[in-house]
Amino acid sequence: MNKFVRNLIMWVVFLAVAGAAPHVLGIVKTNVLVELATFALFAVSLNLLLSFTGVLSFGHALFYGVGAYTTALLLYHVEGFPLIPALLLSGLAAGLAGLILSPLLVRVTGTAFAMLTLAFGQLMYILCLKFREVTGGEDGVAGYDIPPLNIPGVASLDMLDSTVFYYFTVVVCVIGIMIMWFFTKTPLGQVVVGIRDNSLRVDYLGYRVRHTKAIIFALSGFFAGIAGSLFALFQGVVSTDGVLHVMVSFYPIMAILIGGIGTFFGPILGSGILIVLEDMIMRYTERAELVTGLLFIIVVLYVPGGFVWLWMGLVARFKARKLRMSKEVEA
Amino acid sequence: MSPVTAMYVAQAIHGLTYGMLLFLVASGLTLIFGMMGILNLAHASFFMLSAYFCYQVVAWTDSFWIALILAPIGTGLVGIIVERFLLRKVQKLGLGHIGDLLLTLGIALVISEAVKTIWGTESHQVLIPPSLQGLVTVAGLEYPIYRLFIIGLSLVILGALAFILFKTRLGMIIRAAVSDRDMVSALGINMPRVFMFVFGVGTLMAGVAGVAAAPMLTVFPGLADQIGLDAFVVVVVGGFGSLLGAVVVSLFLGELNSFGIQFIPRLAPVLVFLFMALVLSFKPMGFFGERDE
Numbered sequence: 009m010n011k012f013v014r015n016l017i018m019w020v021v022f023l024a025v026a027g028a029a030p031h032v033l034g035i036v037k038t039n040v041l042v043e044l045a046t047f048a049l050f051a052v053s054l055n056l057l058l059s060f061t062g063v064l065s066f067g068h069a070l071f072y073g074v075g076a077y078t079t080a081l082l083l084y085h086v087e088g089f090p091l092i093p094a095l096l097l098s099g100l101a102a103g104l105a106g107l108i109l110s111p112l113l114v115r116v117t118g119t120a121f122a123m124l125t126l127a128f129g130q131l132m133y134i135l136c137l138k139f140r141e142v143t144g145g146e147d148g149v150a151g152y153d154i155p156p157l158n159i160p161g162v163a164s165l166d167m168l169d170s171t172v173f174y175y176f177t178v179v180v181c182v183i184g185i186m187i188m189w190f191f192t193k194t195p196l197g198q199v200v201v202g203i204r205d206n207s208l209r210v211d212y213l214g215y216r217v218r219h220t221k222a223i224i225f226a227l228s229g230f231f232a233g234i235a236g237s238l239f240a241l242f243q244g245v246v247s248t249d250g251v252l253h254v255m256v257s258f259y260p261i262m263a264i265l266i267g268g269i270g271t272f273f274g275p276i277l278g279s280g281i282l283i284v285l286e287d288m289i290m291r292y293t294e295r296a297e298l299v300t301g302l303l304f305i306i307v308v309l310y311v312p313g314g315f316v317w318l319w320m321g322l323v324a325r326f327k328a329r330k331l332r333m334s335k336e337v338e339a
Numbered sequence: 340m341s342p343v344t345a346m347y348v349a350q351a352i353h354g355l356t357y358g359m360l361l362f363l364v365a366s367g368l369t370l371i372f373g374m375m376g377i378l379n380l381a382h383a384s385f386f387m388l389s390a391y392f393c394y395q396v397v398a399w400t401d402s403f404w405i406a407l408i409l410a411p412i413g414t415g416l417v418g419i420i421v422e423r424f425l426l427r428k429v430q431k432l433g434l435g436h437i438g439d440l441l442l443t444l445g446i447a448l449v450i451s452e453a454v455k456t457i458w459g460t461e462s463h464q465v466l467i468p469p470s471l472q473g474l475v476t477v478a479g480l481e482y483p484i485y486r487l488f489i490i491g492l493s494l495v496i497l498g499a500l501a502f503i504l505f506k507t508r509l510g511m512i513i514r515a516a517v518s519d520r521d522m523v524s525a526l527g528i529n530m531p532r533v534f535m536f537v538f539g540v541g542t543l544m545a546g547v548a549g550v551a552a553a554p555m556l557t558v559f560p561g562l563a564d565q566i567g568l569d570a571f572v573v574v575v576v577g578g579f580g581s582l583l584g585a586v587v588v589s590l591f592l593g594e595l596n597s598f599g600i601q602f603i604p605r606l607a608p609v610l611v612f613l614f615m616a617l618v619l620s621f622k623p624m625g626f627f628g629e630r631d632e
Contacts, residue, residue, distance in 0.1 A: 064437055112616060116623045119378050119436060123575045124619050127612040130568060134608045258444060265441055295456050301448030308442045309425065312432045 026178050030171045038174045039242075044283045045181040046238045051260035051267075051275040052185050053231035058261070059270045060192060061224050062204030063121045067129025068232055069256035071102040073136065075233025076251040077143060078102070079240040083152035091155045091167065095180070095237050102233020103226040110222035126254070133252040148247025167241065177238055184231050189272060191227065200224050262300070266307050268316025277316060345480055350597045356486045358593020359493035363548035364566055365573035365585045366500065367541025373517040373580020374537050376436065377426065380443040383567025384450035385542040389414040389549030390558045391454055394463045403468040403554070411546030418542025421446060422535050455560050462559035489551045496547060497586070504582070513537060517580050565608075569596075572615045578625030588626065 030038040054068045078098040082089050109128055116124055136143040143149065157165040157176060167173050191197045199220055202210040211217045240246045250256075260275070263282050268274025282300065289296040311318050368382045392410035397403055429442045467485050474481040504510035512533055516523045524530040548566075556562060569592055577584025592611060599607035618625065 058437075064440060112620045116619060119440075119579070120575065120619055120623050122378075122440065123571055124616060126568075126571065127615045127619075131609055131612040131616070134612075138605045138609075258448075261441070261444070269437070295452050297448055298452035298456060301445050301452055305425065305442060305445040305449065308438060308445060309428055309432075312429075312438065 027175075030174050035170050038170055040283065040287050042170075042174050042177045042238075042242055044279060045177045046235050046242065047260070047263065047283055048276045048279040049181040049184050049238070050232055050235035051263040051279045052188055052272075053228045053235065054260045055264050055272070055275045056188060056192075056224060056228045056231075058264055059272070059274075060197070060200050060204060061221065063117055064261070065125040066122045066254070066257050066261075067125035067127070067132075068228075068260060069252050069254065070125075070129045070132045071105060071229040071232035072236035072239070072256060073132060073248075073252035074102040074105045074229075075099060075236025076240040076246045077136070077149070077236075078233070079237040080149040080152055080246040081142075083155065083240075084149055089155060091157045091241075094155070095234060095241075098237035098240075099230045099234040102236065103230035105233075106225040106227075106229030107222060110225045113225060114218040114221045126257075129252070129254065129257055133248055133254070136248045136252055143248070146248060148245055148250065150245035152244070154241055154244065173242065177242070180234065180238060184234055185276070188227075188231060192272060196220065196223070262304050264314070266304065266311075266314055268314035270313065271316045274314050274316040278314060281315070346601075348480055349482070350601050351594065352482060352486065352490075354594035354597030355590065356489050356593070357596055358590040359490050360548045360552055361566060361569055361573060361593055362586055362589035363493055363496060363551075364545045365570040365577070365589050366497075366582060367544040368570050369574045369577065369580055369582060369585045370513070370517075370537055371541045372574060374513065374520065375426075375430075375534055377430075377439040377443070378436070378571075378574070379541075380440060381421070381446040381450060382443075382541070382545055383563035383570060384447045385414050385418055386545040386549040386552070386566060387454065387560075387563035388417065388450055389546035390465075390553040390556075390562055391458055391463075392546075393550040393553045394458070394465050394558045397465055403465070406465075407547075407550050410550045411543045414546030414549065415539045415543030419535055419539040421542075422538035426538070427531065427534075451560060458558075460560055462557045464557055465553040467554045485554065489555070492547070492551055496544060500544070500582075509533075509536075569611060572611055574625075576615050576618045576625050578627035581625070581627035584625060584627030 029041055033041070050068075050072060053071075054065060057063050057065050057068075075098040078101040079094050082094050082097065113121065113124060137145055139145075140147075154167045156167055159165070165172050165176070167176065192201075199210060199215050202213075202215070203217055203220060207217050236251055239251060243250070259282070260279075263278035264275045265278065266281055267276065267278025285303070286296050286300060289299045293299070307314065364383065364386055368379060371377055371379050371382075389410045392413050393403075393406040396406035396409050400406070425442060425446065426439070429438045432438055471485045471488050473484055475484050475487065476482075477487075502510075504514060512523060512528055516528075516530065516533060520530060549562075552562070552566070573585055573588045573592060577588040592614075595610055595614065596607065599610045603610075
């Protein structure tokens, strides 16, 4: 009951803050929040691989890019294509990309996995750069209409209104993150954690390790694709450097590391720290990446595992001290 | 010589030049990986840093030859500092490979941004020294002297590296450490110092490649992008820690690149990654690799 009440309070606070934010902060800051929500969804989808499957992907931008390009191309070529189908199709396309690559990806782990995903990510980047008649190359796809969200019989929401779009993004991202959260609690999700900890043993128990991994790649790809689609809807332009560059793969890794590796909600905290910090630094210098890079090194060296672990360590130390003190009192 | 043959030979030498540069970068990377188990994502950044050092030294002294000596040494020193004060620390944390990958990723970011902050984002020209300008005629084929100089320089360094590795006591220790570093450490060898040396030499070699490439490619912030990714492909495909693999695959990639640009210009950059994906799918440890770390 205690946990239920705590969760309820957290949800109420979250909804109140998220709901009030655009009215308090103004349009510019609201757009930063849209970026944050999209980025958090992207980071959490990558975290499914990094923290729950135990593989480090350097090419997650591939899925993000597939999602973004799918949305952009659909809206550009098909007149009046509705919003939600575009979003879902983008996710499905990215998930399909994950499935297609999975026969190769499931065979390797560790550094080889990191390098293979890096290779696929770069492959996609170069392909999109070179086939400019489809993707527009460096210039990208732009000038497509952002469709309104039609709820039959209720309303038609204009997505060009930044406050409306903010609410839409937050809802999509929260739903996506919740689905991934519940997935980690399912038996299948537990098998994935088992594969991370000891794949040989899971194999001997009769589970299909490679099939399971393929499913998680597809799932992670799906949500990365949704994040990419949101990016396409938000920016109104999709270019290779924006969605497929190798830095797009590196940023969520930084967010996971800064927030807390091995936890589910750490990456969201990390995304928040990274985006807000970048927004603040951008006001003073153009070289924001220099500062984030330095911060990143400091975090790796001094806060190994990220801020969530730092916090949990402090809580544990506090509790241990309280316990010791109470024992001393008893004695 | 018929024009077609001449074209093939010219492309082959082009490929050889790039393959040799690639080898200089990749050999340091693979040695560091083999010994320390660190895939140094910042390796190519040292290549770029050295090219900038070269530009700066040439700007001060007006001599490419002084730059050829000073810039790699400076880069090697930066490498040693990074190893001594950052990498050694993160290795103690017990994050495993993820820790190393992330730290070197951070270093790569910082170097690339620092370079932009100090030297700006525009590209800088480093002139080829007068003695290496012009063309030379070899067997009826004209060829730029500077590219031949790069091939020669790389061969000298390859020879020196081979001598150190296979003919000296230090090389013996390094080779032993590649196959089993705990055992070498147990025999009373000061492993941290050997690590530092290898890391320094590895970055120094990347530095030499950076200086050699500077006049050819001009110095700009994206200088290391292609060679960096190619070097990773070399290390992965050649087999982690295998010097032989690095030589063979570097030269092969150089030719693949060169002839790819000649025949299918649009897809040339894709070839390298397709090749790596293919190899990794069937030989996850690479051609000459003995273990998977």
